Amino acid sequence: MQLLDGKLVSQAVRDDLRSKVAVRLQQGRKVPHLAAILIGNNGASETYVSSKVRSCEEIGFRSTLIRLPDDISEEALLFHIDECNQDFDIDGILVQLPLPKHISEQKVIEGIFVGKDVDGFHPESVGRMVQGLPAFLPATPYGILLLLEHYRIETKGKHAVIIGRSNIVGRPISILLNRNDYPGNCTVTVCHSHTPNLKDICLQADIIVAALGRPAFLTGDMVREGAVVIDVGITRVPDSSKKSGFSIRGDVDFETVAPRCSHITPVPGGVGPMTIAALLMNTWQACIAKD
Numbered sequence: 001m002q003l004l005d006g007k008l009v010s011q012a013v014r015d016d017l018r019s020k021v022a023v024r025l026q027q028g029r030k031v032p033h034l035a036a037i038l039i040g041n042n043g044a045s046e047t048y049v050s051s052k053v054r055s056c057e058e059i060g061f062r063s064t065l066i067r068l069p070d071d072i073s074e075e076a077l078l079f080h081i082d083e084c085n086q087d088f089d090i091d092g093i094l095v096q097l098p099l100p101k102h103i104s105e106q107k108v109i110e111g112i113f114v115g116k117d118v119d120g121f122h123p124e125s126v127g128r129m130v131q132g133l134p135a136f137l138p139a140t141p142y143g144i145l146l147l148l149e150h151y152r153i154e155t156k157g158k159h160a161v162i163i164g165r166s167n168i169v170g171r172p173i174s175i176l177l178n179r180n181d182y183p184g185n186c187t188v189t190v191c192h193s194h195t196p197n198l199k200d201i202c203l204q205a206d207i208i209v210a211a212l213g214r215p216a217f218l219t220g221d222m223v224r225e226g227a228v229v230i231d232v233g234i235t236r237v238p239d240s241s242k243k244s245g246f247s248i249r250g251d252v253d254f255e256t257v258a259p260r261c262s263h264i265t266p267v268p269g270g271v272g273p274m275t276i277a278a279l280l281m282n283t284w285q286a287c288i289a290k291d
């Protein structure tokens with residue numbers, strides 16, 4: 001069994017981007033600039049956004065963190081987004097999800113210019129991705145592709161089973177693993193909360209992507225010998241032994257699943273760091289597209 005080390009691969013992506021940014025600086029060109037909008041005080045969102053902003057700074061990108069109160073109106077949020085749209089220096093915009101209930105996620109996503117949509121959530125970005133046109137790919141699925149590519153995992157002709165159909169992970173990774181490219185060319189089955197015989201389907205999988213958000217859901221008896229398992233779960237569970245009071249659990253029961261796998265992502269240190277690497281790649285692309 002080989003661990004798919006997202007920390008290591010993410011570091012390689014960041015090192016590469018850091019040296020490319022240094023070259024741009026030498027050439028007197030602008031450096032990539034990410035604007036991150038964080039609404040309210042959700043602990044997990046705070047952690048993710050600060051990690052994204054810190055990662056930008058570490059590699060020489062500019063970043064702007066816009067913090068807005070929980071009770072901001074939809075109109076005022078759209079105004080902030082439009083300011084970022086109009087600001088030539090800003091290359092990429094992300095609005096951290098989830099949003100407060102009174103704000104329409106769809107309106108917010110559609111308010112971001114497609115050329116700055118580094119989250120890849122805009123319907124036009126999604127449509128382009130589905131058609132195999134150049135597009136910003138959503139960070140988590142893109143990070144998974146980068147990981148599969150780094151470890152040269154064969155995907156052609158494989159049966160990929162995706163557990164979860166969210167717009168952020170499950171649905172886009174199903175499209176990407178199915179496309180005529182590498183990584184891709186899989187036969188894909190997308191499972192969800194109404195899928196009967198989930199265990200039987202998982203037992204037919206060469207590749208399993210667990211993205212449903214239920215800690216330790218995928219157990220060893222659901223995985224066939226030699227499968228590649230990608231764990232997207234990042235649920236916080238109470239843990240009094242940790243300073244923070246919680247630890248992060250994946251959707252995969254690592255202890256029973258890992259011995260059966262050819263490759264598996266750990267949690268933490270698997271898909272999580274790759275998501276940030278992918279966001280940085282998108283921001284880099286958004287910047288150089290303006291040259």
Ligand code: GUN
Pocket residue numbers: 094095096097098119139140168
């Ligand atoms: N919330 C959970 N994942 C994501 C993500 O990839 N981007 C944004 N903007 N919000 C999220």
